[in-house]
Every structure is written in structure tokens, then in C-alpha cells.
Amino acid sequence: MNLGALVDRLVKKRWSDADVEKYVGRHRYAALTHAAAAATRELAASGGTTSALLVHGLETGMFDGAVVCKTVLEEGRVRARFSIATSASEVLAARGSKYVEVTFMREVVPLIKAFSGRLAVVGLPCDITSLKRRAERDPDVADKVALTVALVCGHNSRTGLIDNVTKRIEQRAGKALSDYRFRIGHWRGQIEATFSDGSVERYPTRRFNDYQNLYFFCERKCLACHDHYGYDADVSVGDVWLYRLKRDPIKHTGVIVRSEAGDRAVSAAREQGAIESQPLDVRDIMDGQSRIGPAHYNVSARARVGRRFGIPLKDTLHEPVRWFQYLNAWISIANMRLSESERGKRIIFRTPPRLIRAYLYVKKALETLR
Numbered sequence: 521m522n523l524g525a526l527v528d529r530l531v532k533k534r535w536s537d538a539d540v541e542k543y544v545g546r547h548r549y550a551a552l553t554h555a556a557a558a559a560t561r562e563l564a565a566s567g568g569t570t571s572a573l574l575v576h577g578l579e580t581g582m583f584d585g586a587v588v589c590k591t592v593l594e595e596g597r598v599r600a601r602f603s604i605a606t607s608a609s610e611v612l613a614a615r616g617s618k619y620v621e622v623t624f625m626r627e628v629v630p631l632i633k634a635f636s637g638r639l640a641v642v643g644l645p646c647d648i649t650s651l652k653r654r655a656e657r658d659p660d661v662a663d664k665v666a667l668t669v670a671l672v673c674g675h676n677s678r679t680g681l682i683d684n685v686t687k688r689i690e691q692r693a694g695k696a697l698s699d700y701r702f703r704i705g706h707w708r709g710q711i712e713a714t715f716s717d718g719s720v721e722r723y724p725t726r727r728f729n730d731y732q733n734l735y736f737f738c739e740r741k742c743l744a745c746h747d748h749y750g751y752d753a754d755v756s757v758g759d760v761w762l763y764r765l766k767r768d769p770i771k772h773t774g775v776i777v778r779s780e781a782g783d784r785a786v787s788a789a790r791e792q793g794a795i796e797s798q799p800l801d802v803r804d805i806m807d808g809q810s811r812i813g814p815a816h817y818n819v820s821a822r823a824r825v826g827r828r829f830g831i832p833l834k835d836t837l838h839e840p841v842r843w844f845q846y847l848n849a850w851i852s853i854a855n856m857r858l859s860e861s862e863r864g865k866r867i868i869f870r871t872p873p874r875l876i877r878a879y880l881y882v883k884k885a886l887e888t889l890r
């Protein structure tokens with residue numbers, strides 16, 4: 521047994537059937553996957569499975585287009601915008617996770633309505649749920665959506681975070697950005713910034729992620745959300761943070777197949793060689809998310825703390841709230857509130873990164889307690 525597998529065994533959590541049901545929700549099976557083509561995996565968020573499924577579905581006529589989310593620079597600012605990809609190159613151009621707020625329904629519903637053909641749609645859990653609700657009352661949308669893929673989601677960040685991070689990158693480099701990738705490469709990966717003179721620099725993802733993981737600039741809607749794994753999708757995709765995979769040169773995507781349409785897409789891609797896939801216990805995916813998954817789910821803790829901050833949050837779950845969950849929720853909401861004021865932003869970005877990191881370790885420790 522290698523060291524990583526030993527560490528996985530030591531930190532393995534017990535997840536009852538009831539835990540699986542409430543955190544992950546209805547599903548058929550899980551799989552450890554990656555895109556078969558190295559060229560697809562390159563620049564992907566995890567194993568490139570999402571892009572491989574979309575390309576395979578397009579090329580086999582399972583659907584005619586795929587709603588994807590691309591990074592664009594608008595007036596020099598990094599934003600995420602939706603479009604419909606109808607070719608492999610357009611799908612591949614949208615690889616990677618965009619950790620910045622999106623206006624999914626406002627952009628995607630008109631795209632779907634204007635498209636003649638069937639579509640695969642990739643989105644965050646909340647957006648896939650909104651789309652499902654829309655499809656229930658709009659047959660045109662229902663008829664056109666052939667497959668939904670949800671990205672497992674801790675939470676998303678407002679534009680203020682990426683704007684501050686990229687401003688500092690530009691100031692240090694002394695040149696303007698022309699492209700930006702939030703995370704490429706293995707395990708935690710790296711930020712990739714392309715500048716107007718064509719030069720490319722990479723930076724540790726902690727420049728963005730430490731602030732994000734502390735909930736600075738968190739979107740308000742995420743405080744009221746308990747859907748980490750994408751209950752309403754046909755397929756959910758996420759990272760697999762298992763130590764035994766850390767040294768594997770290939771990064772993987774954890775896939776949770778929930779519906780017949782999802783099974784059709786994943787099975788066909790596997791059988792026809794577009795993705796490599798092996799069975800995985802869904803509890804292994806949950807182990808990799810064992811801090812953030814339950815913390816995200818516990819909306820009851822945030823609802824209780826929210827009252828103290830004058831932020832009304834509906835407690836839809838009535839989960840027990842233990843002291844460490846309360847304290848963790850307090851840190852999340854206090855940090856979000858701090859980043860809502862100009863003075864708060866100055867405090868956040870003048871705090872030495874080492875202190876920010878130490879603070880993050882405290883939050884992570886609280887998330888680890890069960």
C-alpha cells in the first residue's frame with residue numbers, strides 16, 4: 521500500500537446511507553474518470569471528463585450543442601459568460617472552472633430558446649435546479665435540454681475578488697491581462713495569466729483560493745444553499761481529493777451518475793473510448809470533500825448566525841448546530857460582510873498573506889470537526 525492510500529485509510533470518514541442520501545442525493549453510481557485524450561485533459565479543471573462528454577455527445581449526435589461558460593475580458597476585467605458550443609474546439613475553449621459569479625438564467629434561457637436543436641447544459645447546482653424548474657413550466661426548454669451536468673460546488677465568489685487579484689497581478693507585471701485561467705494543472709494547480717504582450721505567467725492558486733476559501737467576497741445566495749453535489753443534474757462532476765491520487769500524473773474527475781440520460785452519456789463515452797472510467801464508491805468522493813461538503817450542507821448554522829448579522833437566511837433543514845459549526849458559519853458570514861465594504865476590502869488585502877493563510881487553517885480545522 522502506498523503512503524497516499526494509507527493516509528486515505530487513516531482519514532476515512534464513516535458515511536451512513538442517510539448521510540449519502542442527504543449530502544449527495546439520488547444517484548445510480550459513481551466513477552473515477554478522466555478524458556482519454558491528453559489534449560482534452562490539458563487546461564481542464566480536473567480530468568477533462570466534462571469536456572470529453574460534451575465533445576463525444578456532439579460528435580455522436582446525442583445533442584447538437586452544449587451550453588458552456590467561457591472566461592472573457594470585459595474592459596480589462598475577468599468575467600464568465602455563457603455561449604453554445606457546436607464543435608469540439610468551442611467546447612475545449614471553455615475548459616476550466618470559473619470561480620466568479622455568473623448570470624446563468626438571464627444568459628442561458630435566451631440561448632436555449634434561440635437554438636434549434638438539443639443541448640447539453642453545464643452549470644452550478646443552483647443554476648441546474650433553476651433550469652429544471654423552468655423546464656417544468658416551459659415545454660420549449662424541456663424539449664431542448666438533453667443532458668444536464670452539474671459542477672460540484674463549494675460556493676462562488678463575487679467579481680470583487682477576481683478584480684483585486686488580477687489588479688495586483690497586473691500591477692506587479694506592469695502590463696495588462698489578455699487572458700486568465702483560474703486553475704490549471706495537477707492537484708491544487710496554478711493560476712495562468714496571459715498578458716497583452718503575449719507573455720504567460722503562472723502563480724500559486726492560493727493567491728485567489730485562500731481568500732475564496734475564507735468566504736471573502738462569497739455570493740450571498742451561497743449562504744442559503746445546501747446543494748454541494750448537484751441534486752437535480754443528470755450527472756455531477758467534481759474533483760477527487762484522495763491522497764492516493766496525488767502522485768498520479770493524471771488528474772481525475774469524480775462523476776456521479778443520477779439519471780438514465782446521464783448513464784447513457786457516460787456509458788457511451790466510456791464504451792467508445794472518449795473517457796477512461798473505473799467504478800468508485802461515492803463515499804470516496806465524499807471523503808475528498810469531507811470538510812467542505814457537510815459544512816456547505818449545514819445551512820442551519822448559517823441561518824442562526826445570519827440573524828446576528830441582520831442577514832435573514834431560511835433554515836430549510838433544521839440540522840443540529842454544534843459549537844464548531846456555529847463558529848465556522850460565523851467566520852464565513854463575518855468575512856463575507858467584511859468584503860462588502862471598501863474599508864473591509866482594504867483590511868483584507870493589506871493583511872499579510874501569511875496571516876490570511878493561518879486564519880484559513882483555523883477555519884479548515886473547524887470544518888474538520890464532526
Ligand SMILES: Cc1cc2nc3c(=O)[nH]c(=O)nc-3n(C[C@H](O)[C@H](O)[C@H](O)COP(=O)(O)OP(=O)(O)OC[C@H]3O[C@@H](n4cnc5c(N)ncnc54)[C@H](O)[C@@H]3O)c2cc1C
Pocket residue numbers: 563564565566567568569570571572587588589590600614615616617618619620622642643644671672673674675676677757758759760773774809812
Ligand atoms: C464556482 C465553482 C466551485 C466549485 N467547487 C468545487 C468543490 O467545492 N469541489 C469540487 O470537487 N469541485 C468543485 N468545482 C468543480 C471542479 O472545479 C471542476 O469543474 C469539475 O471537477 C469538472 O472538471 P473537468 O475537468 O471535468 O471539467 P472541464 O473539462 O474543465 O470542463 C469544465 C466545464 O465547466 C463549465 N464551467 C466552468 N465554470 C463554470 C461556471 N462558473 N458556471 C457554469 N459552468 C462552468 C465550462 O464551460 C466547462 O464546460 C467547482 C467549480 C466551480 C465553477
Ligand code: SF4
Pocket residue numbers: 644645646647673674675676739741742743745746747
Ligand atoms: S454554493 Fe449553491 S448557490 Fe452558491 S454557486 Fe454553488 S450551487 Fe450556487
